[in-house]
Amino acid sequence: EEISNIIRERIEQYNREVKIVNTGTVLQVGDGIARIHGLDEVMAGELVEFEEGTIGIALNLESNNVGVVLMGDGLMIQEGSSVKATGRIAQIPVSEAYLGRVINALAKPIDGRGEILASEYRLIESPAPGIISRRSVYEPLQTGLIAIDSMIPIGRGQRELIIGDRQT
Template identity: 95%
Template sequence: MVTIRADEISKIIRERIEQYNTEVKIVNTGTVLQVGDGIARIYGLEEVMAGELVEFEEGTIGIALNLESKNVGVVLMGDGLLIQEGSSVKATGRIAQIPVSEAYLSRVINALAKPIDGRGEISASESRLIESPAPGIISRRSVYEPLQTGLIAIDSMIPIGRGQRELIIGDRQTGKTAVATDTILLSPAIADPISVPTQDMLIGLYILTNGNRRAYQQKRITFDSPLWLRWRLDLRILSSEKFLSKFTMNL
């Protein structure tokens, strides 16, 4: 006959209690009420922050923008074709941010910082908030060095400083884009990496917004120059991705 020993039972219970994992992970979740036109209405997510990234059940990322008493309006950072009513959504606890790295130079990306040039993924260990505050005037470095655009008509008449903003105004089809494009192609600080020291190099950033795929391919052929390919970053957002324009302008 098997005898029950109370001391052994107490020992086993004590060991089980000591080995019990008390770590509890609290996740702020919600449920999709409706989705369409790049916007999703979420019930729940009581503690979500404005501008916080949320993740849908099928993997799509969104940004919580409209915080109401009973639901949350989320802008989808993707097509959202697989999102269904009733599916779950969880808050990530992170404000909208994008990865940053020098590995993005010479690459072509979309508005979500995803590579679209067929050259593999981009590894980035750091990230930056999209809605980050601009540095104060005192902490900024003063404009002390001129910038040569490579266009004699501009360099001889208009003083442009490196680090300042310059607005190009004109009617349609008057060559505004051509001036900016030629500056990227002709500027000695960009187009001549052999004679210009690395610390003096400029980074050429070309952003195509609300364009079509044909215009994108034409610009890519124009910019694919091996001399300055290393110092360029192309950001493409097509007319089919207009809902991302607001966030693209903040990058």
């Protein structure tokens, strides 16, 4: 009788939930890109997680493989490694607390000044606000290079790509 009570209790506690996981296998990896076979239901811009913990973004959806941009060094990812889709489109936290901070590609602080708290998230692939709704640019952005600051005036808040050396 004791055994049947234990079995009955276990049957009642059994969770019948079936969890479907969209997985794939690494075909090739290099130069910050991984080619994945599988991930049949992955969405463009969806975050994927490699078995060793690296996060990637699915960008190139082809009929027989998926191109994933790695958001880490990916040194431990090997051919044949497992990858799973997270079901979440890539988004980043937004907050005034990010101003003046140094962050990595996943918006994690790398300046040694602690975590950044944010209550709002936005999709990284969202359309920019229209030109009319934007606040006008009125404050200059100093690059620190006199030649650039004098020849190419850049306004703070202006949409401009500024590329520099790692040391700058």
